[in-house]
Amino acid sequence: MPTDTTTAGNPPPPPPADKVRFTRVTKRYGEHTVLDGLDLAVAPGEKVTLIGPSGSGKTTILRLLMTLERVTDGMIHVDGQPYSHMPTGPGGRLVPASERHLAPRRRRVGMVFQHFNLFPHMSVLANVVEAPLHVLGLPRDEAVRRARELLGLVGLAAKEDTHPTRLSGGQQQRVAIARALAMRPEILLLDEVTSALDPELVAEVLDVLRDIARDTDITLLCVTHEMGFARDISDRVLMFDHGRVLESGPPDQLLDAPAHERTRAFLGTIA
Structure with missing residues (x-):
């Protein structure tokens, strides 16, 4: 202890x-x-x-x-x-x-780990939106707008409807970075x-x-x-x-x- x-x-x-x-x-x-x-x-x-x-x-x-x-x-x-x-x-x-x-x-505080830990059953956009919605309590429109800005920042704007299993490892890690930044750490x-x-x-x-x-x-x-x-x-x-x-x-x-x-x-x- x-x-x-x-x-x-x-x-x-x-x-x-x-x-x-x-x-x-x-x-x-x-x-x-x-x-x-x-x-x-x-x-x-x-x-x-x-x-x-x-x-x-x-x-x-x-x-x-x-x-x-x-x-x-x-x-x-x-x-x-x-x-x-x-x-x-x-x-x-x-x-x-x-x-x-x-x-x-x-x-x-936000953290990006060695392994991506994305939700495989959710789209890229949903992965980035999840925590701001349920932890920060942001309105959905605001959370989605912020997520799309971040996906653009990491070069994945065209992948928002894709599921993580269809992305390369590098793309998955970029989603993880966007997800961490979505909490505005x-x-x-x-x-x-x-x-x-x-x-x-x-x-x-x-x-x-x-x-x-x-x-x-x-x-x-x-x-x-x-x-x-x-x-x-x-x-x-x-x-x-x-x-x-x-x-x-x-x-x-x-x-x-x-x-x-x-x-x-x-x-x-x-x-």
Whole structure:
């Protein structure tokens, strides 16, 4: 269970300029520590790419922000407000957030997974419309109009009546991107979104994401092994190893002249 953090032991509130802040966040599964006292701040609109070997904690960061996992210790803030925790009782003592507290807050965060997870019995348009209708409560006309705009953005306007099983993997992933954006997230999380695609389909998905990174003010956290993509979209790249940030910097600096031998060795394995 997550730690019941009392007011006296709480970390200080983050600066209001931070969109996301992890403060001394630890995540354990039994005896295995996946994140080890992580401190990480992301500014509004910043594009941050997380790289590192499998098991280094990158995807766990995304899953914590999506509230698919809970922190073991430490705290997450979004826009300066507690996200992983909530105030309760006299004095506003902070305790692990309840589902009721989390539900409206997680709507600010969208995630695109490795696998598309589309509804096979629904058309492309219905897949994109479903959550805005039933989660955000948008009127159908507004939800459909927004979905069509997004399908145009990802180059699939002509496929709105098609079912996912009749699309290529790259097209399905582009539908998944449109579906995530349909919820109007302030923070978009990308978890190895091209890893399940055939090599010839990777470019079409990355091109869409480059456009989103370039043309929107959305805050972006991306886990990828596509270093060319990381270079193109990132304001900052972070190298993870054993649940900690080993080094960070602008993409040209970290990818071309990393300071640590561990980073150089990792980049050599995926070149």
